[in-house]
Amino acid sequence: MIFLTHAVLDEPTLRAAVTHSGAGAVLVFHGITRDNFQGRTVTRLSYEAYEGMAEAQMTAIAREAEARWPGVRVAIGHRLGVVPVEEASVIIAVSAPHRGDCYAASRFAIDTLKARVPIWKKEHYADGAEWKANKESGHGVDVGEIEER
Amino acid sequence: MSGQKDGHTAAHLQVTVLLFAGLRERLGADRSEQTVAAGTTVADLYAQMFPVGPQGRLPVMFALDQCYVSGTTALHDGAEVAFIPPLGGG
Numbered sequence: 114m115i116f117l118t119h120a121v122l123d124e125p126t127l128r129a130a131v132t133h134s135g136a137g138a139v140l141v142f143h144g145i146t147r148d149n150f151q152g153r154t155v156t157r158l159s160y161e162a163y164e165g166m167a168e169a170q171m172t173a174i175a176r177e178a179e180a181r182w183p184g185v186r187v188a189i190g191h192r193l194g195v196v197p198v199e200e201a202s203v204i205i206a207v208s209a210p211h212r213g214d215c216y217a218a219s220r221f222a223i224d225t226l227k228a229r230v231p232i233w234k235k236e237h238y239a240d241g242a243e244w245k246a247n248k249e250s251g252h253g254v255d256v257g258e259i260e261e262r
Numbered sequence: 263m264s265g266q267k268d269g270h271t272a273a274h275l276q277v278t279v280l281l282f283a284g285l286r287e288r289l290g291a292d293r294s295e296q297t298v299a300a301g302t303t304v305a306d307l308y309a310q311m312f313p314v315g316p317q318g319r320l321p322v323m324f325a326l327d328q329c330y331v332s333g334t335t336a337l338h339d340g341a342e343v344a345f346i347p348p349l350g351g352g
Contacts, residue, residue, distance in 0.1 A: 166325060
């Protein structure tokens with residue numbers, strides 16, 4: 114299950130998408146919006162995406178994790194538009210036969226999403242607004258595999 | 263592909279550029295139809311559309327038909343191009 118939505122992300126749906134009788138571990142990562150950045154108070158956050166490509170990249174990340182850690186299943190939902198503080202902008206649910214692979218695949222999925230998935234975040238402050246870049250964003254560094262066309 | 267129609271050489275290509283985040287705000291549009299010379303690369307087109315200003319040029323990644331490519335990739339007629347500003351998802 115891979116999707117973008119303007120609605121509130123529903124954790125039980127994402128968790129159910131990866132839970133099955135052969136899984137021994139399930140991790141659900143929530144990336145949530147924070148009310149401050151380097152001392153400035155954030156009043157509002159909004160996200161926009163290159164939607165077709167973002168979904169394709171999220172799907173590729175899930176498939177890469179599932180290939181690298183056998184038995185792993187990955188589901189990812191990312192929210193767009195205004196996301197109020199403390200609500201989830203992204204939820205990644207991962208199941209695995211054992212916890213070690215579950216932690217590794219969960220970490221891989223969020224780190225790779227931040228580096229590769231074309232989604233942008235705007236932070237609005239009392240005195241302005243800024244597009245905020247992830248430190249993982251692949252600019253000026255090797256983005257990993259450049260896909261064959 | 264329409265570049266070869268009527269037997270003419272495809273000296274010029276029509277491409278659609280999608281703009282996001284700060285680049286969208288700078289141009290005041292979320293897409294732009296561009297006509298470029300054959301042989302133009304995605305990085306060439308970025309330099310043409312976003313000349314270096316006083317603050318330099320935003321470092322971007324390049325996407326062609328929804329896949330990441332290097333800046334040296336040549337455009338083709340009908341291409342969907344996107345300049346990908348620094349990412350903020352997650």
